[in-house]
Amino acid sequence: MKIVMLGAPGAGKGTQAKMIVEKYQIPQISTGDIFRANIKNGTELGKKAKTYMDQGALVPDELVVDLVVDRLAKDDCANGYVLDGFPRTIPQAEALTAALAAQGDKLDYAIDVEVPDENIVNRMSGRRACVNCGGTYHIVYNPTKVEGICDACGGKLILRDDDKPETVQHRLTVYHEQTQPLIDYYNGQGILKEVDGTQDMADVFADIVKVLG
Ligand code: ADP
Ligand code: ADP
Ligand code: ZN
Numbered sequence: 001m002k003i004v005m006l007g008a009p010g011a012g013k014g015t016q017a018k019m020i021v022e023k024y025q026i027p028q029i030s031t032g033d034i035f036r037a038n039i040k041n042g043t044e045l046g047k048k049a050k051t052y053m054d055q056g057a058l059v060p061d062e063l064v065v066d067l068v069v070d071r072l073a074k075d076d077c078a079n080g081y082v083l084d085g086f087p088r089t090i091p092q093a094e095a096l097t098a099a100l101a102a103q104g105d106k107l108d109y110a111i112d113v114e115v116p117d118e119n120i121v122n123r124m125s126g127r128r129a130c131v132n133c134g135g136t137y138h139i140v141y142n143p144t145k146v147e148g149i150c151d152a153c154g155g156k157l158i159l160r161d162d163d164k165p166e167t168v169q170h171r172l173t174v175y176h177e178q179t180q181p182l183i184d185y186y187n188g189q190g191i192l193k194e195v196d197g198t199q200d201m202a203d204v205f206a207d208i209v210k211v212l213g
Contacts, residue, residue, distance in 0.1 A: 001026060001080040001212065002106070004087070006182055007113035009171045010123040010163075011197045012204060014136055016113060017084040019205045024212065027076050030084040031064055033134045034071075040131075056162055056170035058088055058178060065095045072099070080108075088179045093186075110186035111208060113197035117172055124168045128157040142201065 001024060005013040017028045035053060038046030045063065052059045068086050071077070087093040100106050115123070126139040128148075132155025137144050144151050162171065186192040195207040 002100075002108050003080070003082040003212075004107055004110045004186070005082060005084045005113065006110055006179070006186070007197060008115055008117070008120055008175045008179075009168065010120045010127065011113040011115040012123075012201065013084045013113055015142070015201055016111075016205060016208055017082045018135075019201075020082045020208065020212070023209070024080070024082075026080040026082060028082050028084055029068065029071055029077075029086070030134070031059075031068060031086040031088075032084075034067065035059065036134065053162055054167075056167040056174065058174060061089055061091050061095070064088075065092055068096070069099045087182060090178075090181055090185060093182050097189075107186075107189075107191055109211060110182070110189075110192050111211065112183055112186075112192060112194045113204065114194055115197040119198060120172060121165055121168050124163040125159070125165060127160070127163050129160050129163075130155040131158055132156070 003020065005017055007013050014030060014032075017030070020026070021028045035046065035049040039050050039053075040046070045067075048063060049059045064086065068083070072081065087096055097106070123138065126141065128137045128139060128144075129135070130150035130153060133150060133153040135150050135152045135155075137151075137157065144157065148157050149155070150157060161167070183192060193211045195204055195211070197204055199207075
C-alpha cells in the first residue's frame with residue numbers, strides 16, 4: 001500500500017502516519033524528519049536545508065526529490081510506505097509520479113487531513129518534538145507521562161523553532177500557495193480521500209482505516 005499524507009503543517013499527518021505504520025507494517029517516510037536528522041548530524045544537506053526551514057520556507061525541490069526516490073528504492077519499501085511531508089509542490093508530485101511510473105508503479109491513496117487554519121497555530125504552539133527519536137506530542141491533546149520527556153525513548157522534548165507563531169503563519173501561507181494544489185492533482189488521479197482532521201486522533205485514524213480497509 002503506497003500512501004501520501006496531505007494537509008497543512010500541524011494537521012496531524014505525522015501522528016496519523018505513525019498509527020498507519022503500526023497497523024499496516026509499512027515504513028513512514030518523513031522528509032521533515034530526514035532533514036532534521038541531517039541538521040543534527042551536521043551534514044551538507046542539513047546545512048543547506050536549515051536555512052530554508054528556519055524561515056518556514058520550503059527546501060528547494062532539487063534537494064528533496066532524489067532523496068525520496070532513493071529512499072523508496074530500499075527493501076523495506078517493497079510492500080508500500082506512507083509518505084509524510086512529501087510531496088509538497090506540484091513539481092515534487094510530478095517527479096514522484098514519473099519515478100513510480102518508470103517502474104510500472106503508482107500510488108494507491110492520497111489522504112488529505114483537513115484542519116482549518118484557525119486551529120493550526122494552537123496545534124503548533126503546543127506541539128513538542130523529541131530531539132532523539134522525532135516523536136511528537138501535544139501539551140494538551142497528547143501529553144507525555146512525564147513532562148518534557150519522550151514516552152518512547154526518554155529523550156528531551158522541545159518546541160521546534162519553526163513551530164513558533166511567527167513562522168507558523170508563514171508556513172501556512174506557503175502551504176496554501178504551494179502544497180494545497182496537490183489536493184486537485186491527486187483528485188485528478190482519482191486517489192484523493194479526505195478526512196476531518198479536527199476530530200480526536202483516534203477518530204481521525206478510524207476514518208483513515210475505513211479508507212485503507
Ligand atoms: P510539518 O510536519 O509541521 O508539516 P515537516 O516536518 O514536514 O513539518 O517539515 C518541516 C520543514 O522541512 C518544512 O517547513 C520545510 O522547510 C522542510 N520540508 C519538509 N519536507 C519538505 C518537502 N517535501 N519539500 C520542501 N521542504 C520540505
Ligand atoms: P503534521 O505532521 O501534520 O505537521 P503532527 O502529527 O505533528 O502534524 O501534529 C501536530 C500537533 O497536533 C502535535 O502536537 C500533535 O500531537 C497534535 N495533534 C495531532 N493530531 C491531533 C488531533 N486529532 N487532535 C488534537 N491534536 C492533534
Ligand atoms: Zn523520543
